[in-house]
């Protein structure tokens with residue numbers, strides 16, 4: 328059987344690679360993402376007799392198109408559609424970290440939030456009500472310390488259940504100002520008509536409204552690849568670059 332695919336996303340320095348190393352040990356390989364000078368790290372692990380492939384995405388503060396790192400992380404979530412995206416947050420600076428979590432939740436509903444560095448948070452007297460946070464965000468939230476190997480079993484149990492499709496989520500979706508919402512509503516059907524329903528239409532519409540041309544390029548690359556494979560007939564999106 329093919330293994331389930333997990334992506335690790337998060338701000339820089341939140342412990343993604345520490346978690347990645349803990350889970351995969353020596354079962355990992357690194358290289359570059361195709362066409363980019365961004366490190367690609369992928370590894371394997373097994374939990375409950377189930378195989379998982381996990382990708383350690385570059386740490387980013389957002390998933391717009393400010394850097395090759397952001398493009399890589401964004402494109403993996405949108406086009407490779409991992410079974411679960413694990414957003415690793417630094418529990419000692421949740422407010423700053425939340426921005427990325429909210430962005431990922433606009434792109435996919437298969438999200439689990441891992442609150443990492445809980446040991447450090449405890450030392451600093453920071454308490455986090457993960458149940459309340461989970462309710463608010465509409466996705467599972469699990470407290471961990473990757474460095475101390477705590478909370479990892481519960482995290483993997485949750486990953487496993489979500490990969491099997493047993494964890495329904497209702498990711499918190501940002502509401503924008505009335506005029507932006509009206510524009511999204513106007514644009515979304517057109518975007519859907521062009522690229523189909525398998526992508527996060529609302530999120531892509533927002534990016535287009537923001538003038539993000541890099542997402543157009545990535546869509547074109549995707550459809551070009553699919554055409555070569557014989558999957559699509561003739562979809563193309565016009566990028567001006």
Ligand SMILES: Nc1nc2c(ncn2[C@@H]2O[C@H](COP(=O)(O)OP(=O)(O)OP(=O)(O)O)[C@@H](O)[C@H]2O)c(=O)[nH]1
Nearest residue numbers: 338339340341342343344345386444447472473474
């Ligand atoms: N106290 C504590 N430190 C941790 C924990 N997890 C990771 N760290 C430390 O945090 C630092 C950053 O960890 P990394 O795993 O490199 O973080 P990263 O998210 O991969 O960073 P980028 O690759 O830059 O995005 C390292 O010094 C880790 O040892 C934890 O649970 N508790």
Ligand SMILES: [Mg+2]
Nearest residue numbers: 343344345386
């Ligand atoms: Mg790292």
